[in-house]
């Protein structure tokens with residue numbers, strides 16, 4: 001029943017926002033030593049990792065919205081598998097934010113709620129559009145993470161290791177969505193998504 005599902009998702013949402021995320025895979029770069037960064041670099045790196053953390057909060061909500069509406073059991077299972085990796089990304093970003101002396105975005109409940117609504121809306125259009133939306137999201141995140149690999153302070157090898165592993169995972173998530181029959185999105189939709197993520201990343205860097 002839809003109401004039961006919604007209650008379960010609400011509970012997952014609360015956990016995403018409030019409980020520390022857990023990771024099955026070890027933290028990438030855990031053997032590297034914590035760099036001695038200048039105060040400005042540290043603040044910059046923490047801001048970038050906050051942006052990435054927000055991205056992962058959104059990923060959680062998107063995947064949850066889509067798992068709620070997915071019709072094909074194989075697609076549903078693939079979505080859940082990818083969602084588990086997004087939980088790990090969440091934990092990794094969180095650990096970097098703490099190490100860099102930063103804090104998570106104050107707007108996380110807003111990011112979460114809007115992404116859940118988006119995921120459910122995409123899901124309502126049917127599996128192939130829902131997966132198409134997901135594949136496009138993952139591709140855009142992958143490109144964005146590539147930008148962060150350039151923007152992070154050169155000495156912050158620990159954050160870089162996390163971002164590099166996430167980038168690899170997101171590329172795989174896009175491929176999984178394609179393999180399950182994702183439909184390529186029309187250009188205006190892709191551009192709207194790029195615009196929305198620009199607003200999100202610019203805001204989350206500061207708030």
Ligand SMILES: [Fe+2]
Pocket residue numbers: 056059085086089166170
């Ligand atoms: Fe992710």
Ligand SMILES: [Fe+2]
Pocket residue numbers: 059082086138169170173
């Ligand atoms: Fe992903």
